Amino acid sequence: MLLEARNIEKSYGGVRALRNVSFDLRQGEVHVLVGENGAGKSTLIRILAGAVQPDSGFLSLDGEPLLHNSPRRARELGIATIHQQPATFPSLTVAENIALASESASLLRKVNWRERQRAARRLLESVGAEIDPRREAGSLSMPEQQIVEIAKALGGNARVLILDEPTASLTERETERLFAILLRLRSQGAGIIYISHRLDELARIADRITVLRDGQCIDTRDAADTSSAELIRLMAGREVSTVFPVREVPLGEPVLELASVRGVSFTVRAGEIFGLAGLVGAGRTELAETIFGLTPEPSGAIRVCGRQLRVRSPREAIAAGIACVPEDRRRHGAIGDMPIRANSTLAILDRISRGTLLDFARERSIASDWRERLGIKADSIDDPASSLSGGNQQKVAISRWLATAPRVLILDEPTQGIDVGAKAECYRIMCDLAANGMAILMISSELAEIIGMSDRIGVMRLGELRAIVDRKDATPEKILALSLGQ
Amino acid sequence: MKQRAIAIAVFFAALILLLALRAPAFFAPENLRDMAVTNAPSLIVATGMTLVILAGEIDVSVGSQFAVASVLAATLARAGMPLIFAALLTVLAGAGFGAVNGALVVWTRVPSIVATLATMAFWRELLRWITQGAWVQGLPPQFQWMGLGQGAGEAVIVSSAAVVFAVFAWMLRHVQAGRAVYAIGSSRESARLAGIPVKVVSFGVFIAMGALTGVAALLDSIRFSEIQSNTGMGLELKVISAVVIGGASITGGRGSLWGTLLGAGVLAVIAPSLTFLGVNAFWEKAIQGAIILGAIVLERAAASRVPTPALAKNAG
Numbered sequence: 001m002l003l004e005a006r007n008i009e010k011s012y013g014g015v016r017a018l019r020n021v022s023f024d025l026r027q028g029e030v031h032v033l034v035g036e037n038g039a040g041k042s043t044l045i046r047i048l049a050g051a052v053q054p055d056s057g058f059l060s061l062d063g064e065p066l067l068h069n070s071p072r073r074a075r076e077l078g079i080a081t082i083h084q085q086p087a088t089f090p091s092l093t094v095a096e097n098i099a100l101a102s103e104s105a106s107l108l109r110k111v112n113w114r115e116r117q118r119a120a121r122r123l124l125e126s127v128g129a130e131i132d133p134r135r136e137a138g139s140l141s142m143p144e145q146q147i148v149e150i151a152k153a154l155g156g157n158a159r160v161l162i163l164d165e166p167t168a169s170l171t172e173r174e175t176e177r178l179f180a181i182l183l184r185l186r187s188q189g190a191g192i193i194y195i196s197h198r199l200d201e202l203a204r205i206a207d208r209i210t211v212l213r214d215g216q217c218i219d220t221r222d223a224a225d226t227s228s229a230e231l232i233r234l235m236a237g238r239e240v241s242t243v244f245p246v247r248e249v250p251l252g253e254p255v256l257e258l259a260s261v262r263g264v265s266f267t268v269r270a271g272e273i274f275g276l277a278g279l280v281g282a283g284r285t286e287l288a289e290t291i292f293g294l295t296p297e298p299s300g301a302i303r304v305c306g307r308q309l310r311v312r313s314p315r316e317a318i319a320a321g322i323a324c325v326p327e328d329r330r331r332h333g334a335i336g337d338m339p340i341r342a343n344s345t346l347a348i349l350d351r352i353s354r355g356t357l358l359d360f361a362r363e364r365s366i367a368s369d370w371r372e373r374l375g376i377k378a379d380s381i382d383d384p385a386s387s388l389s390g391g392n393q394q395k396v397a398i399s400r401w402l403a404t405a406p407r408v409l410i411l412d413e414p415t416q417g418i419d420v421g422a423k424a425e426c427y428r429i430m431c432d433l434a435a436n437g438m439a440i441l442m443i444s445s446e447l448a449e450i451i452g453m454s455d456r457i458g459v460m461r462l463g464e465l466r467a468i469v470d471r472k473d474a475t476p477e478k479i480l481a482l483s484l485g486q
Numbered sequence: 487m488k489q490r491a492i493a494i495a496v497f498f499a500a501l502i503l504l505l506a507l508r509a510p511a512f513f514a515p516e517n518l519r520d521m522a523v524t525n526a527p528s529l530i531v532a533t534g535m536t537l538v539i540l541a542g543e544i545d546v547s548v549g550s551q552f553a554v555a556s557v558l559a560a561t562l563a564r565a566g567m568p569l570i571f572a573a574l575l576t577v578l579a580g581a582g583f584g585a586v587n588g589a590l591v592v593w594t595r596v597p598s599i600v601a602t603l604a605t606m607a608f609w610r611e612l613l614r615w616i617t618q619g620a621w622v623q624g625l626p627p628q629f630q631w632m633g634l635g636q637g638a639g640e641a642v643i644v645s646s647a648a649v650v651f652a653v654f655a656w657m658l659r660h661v662q663a664g665r666a667v668y669a670i671g672s673s674r675e676s677a678r679l680a681g682i683p684v685k686v687v688s689f690g691v692f693i694a695m696g697a698l699t700g701v702a703a704l705l706d707s708i709r710f711s712e713i714q715s716n717t718g719m720g721l722e723l724k725v726i727s728a729v730v731i732g733g734a735s736i737t738g739g740r741g742s743l744w745g746t747l748l749g750a751g752v753l754a755v756i757a758p759s760l761t762f763l764g765v766n767a768f769w770e771k772a773i774q775g776a777i778i779l780g781a782i783v784l785e786r787a788a789a790s791r792v793p794t795p796a797l798a799k800n801a802g
Contacts, residue, residue, distance in 0.1 A: 292679075294679075313681075314678060314679050314680070314681050315681040315682075315683060317681075318680075318681040319681075324679070326679060331673065331675055331676070332673075332675050332676050332679055333676065334676075335669060335672045335673045335676050335677075335739075336672070337668075337672040337739045337740050338668065338669065338672055338739075342665065342668075342669075346665075346669055346676075346677070346680040346682070347680040347681050349662045349665060349666070349682070350662075353662055356661055356662050356663070357660050357661060357662075358659075358660055358661065358662060358664075358665060400680060
């Protein structure tokens, strides 16, 4: 057994993050950890990587007890963690980043720059990547940075590689490349612990799968005889069919009409959810930004409820009845420092004011109303948004846009990084909105979500709309094939 | 950041208690009035600086703006302009300085620290070149204390500062623009997406900063019968310290004017209290620095005892 954890217990304050969890990793295997957000996955890998000490239980590596684990010791023993957000140093070169892990850490040692470059190039080649080691890490794309992190781990002679949701923001092709690298490392005898929310990809890579729920180890199974549906059932403790609500909504008048906006034309009607599928970088977010006035384009025409618009800023878009829940919640969504009530009403300052003076009573009543309607779990609307969980922060962001009473709602990756339960709630909210006559444009990279939620699906590739598929004709294979241009 | 303000308030109370026990003369009405009059102008500048810092910017040119505005006010008065017009022009000029900073920051996208560092040097050197270092002398008698006599003049200075502070404290909470300032300082991009006119608000904040500096320069200069052309040196550090001691986050979005009032109060009291306690005034700056450090250390210590909610929730 390469790495083993027995009877691990860990509590934060009064919350038991892990209860009697046991986990093991063999040489030359990919062991996948799945579970909702909050199930205990991150805590477990932090313990394995030495970042957090367990309250009780023990670890062993190669059968030897692993005592006094710390990030430094774990690294020395060959346990490397690659986080979802690459932790490269953006202003250092690729070679320097890699050298940080592999060269001796003495601060006064003379640097051999040529050798450093050579070593970096060799490591990058060994993972099959063509990245110039002289480039600054900050100039690399996210998947490239991830590959640099893997090369860095290998340079430190890692035998245990822990990857936390590495494919969350990768396109299908980048995911393929990552998998090829991981499979190669596996065949060389490395043990890989892999956390993912994307169940569809597990069959491709997993040898064994461990399901965590509420801090407990529910089951460890061979990947070969476990279906996605079964995994979801184990993770959620509820049936799959409840995830996507069934909708029968008669479609109304056209609400959003695009005529060659960035070369794309389609219509979304009242009550309709129009899904935009495609690989990351296919131009979906750019299209949404143009509709919302962030990157105005002179060509093409946008009509809302039959009225021709010329939106040059988000302000004008909001006034015209368009709302857009952006993709990057941390940067563009709920503002952590501000109380929930201020977050919910930020886009409607005019409506919670008399003249230019804020009316706090009106603000509170609107914010409380949305808290109730969206089921935002918070002790008080005066709490800062940063005190909420990811799913609830997303609901606060959505409430800000719904408060503007839009005719058109654009959702960019609405459920990225939130847990299964919160997802189901988001879906329910979307269905309610559509049933009340809103036109929804949903961008999503999750095939199941696109197919489960959309009435029609537009597939984009390389900035062009390649096809529009009806719900009844949509299959994952078909959407994926169109996205890949096959 | 509230802990920082609380730590400072505790320190402030301890200092007051010490003074009450050891040097009750500190609380003589003349002394208190003197401190209020000397520091009222800085409080006005600190009010503007709080807005700038809350909006996620900084303005290090306020000392130079202050000097130019002071000399301008005095020069206009000496030229025979009625005081009311001289005052209006001074405030307008301040707003103009602020507009230059705002335009540089908002439209040419120069980081505010760089832009205002440049205007700080520019205005200061321009003033030195024009005045050749000479003081403005021979002011008309109605300039000092606005011709009201010292008692009434001092009352005007202190009450003006109080009114300016109160108006801005109220506006920051009750006016849409105040909410917008917090939103922009917390997350410029989120604010823009929410339809807040980010550029207009940021520009406005710099203009308010400049206009308030003009008001402060005016109120400060009427204390004197002649005006130094190198006045306002180091003013920017003093007011930025007051804002930071008051608990505002230097990266924007967090803080309040009440914190700034506390910070300005502490800074105002240190130097005279040293005199009253018989400590060499030489120690003033060292103690000032120690207070800032002490407050921040205390705040960190208080914060680390409670597990951060964000961490606890992300666990697992």
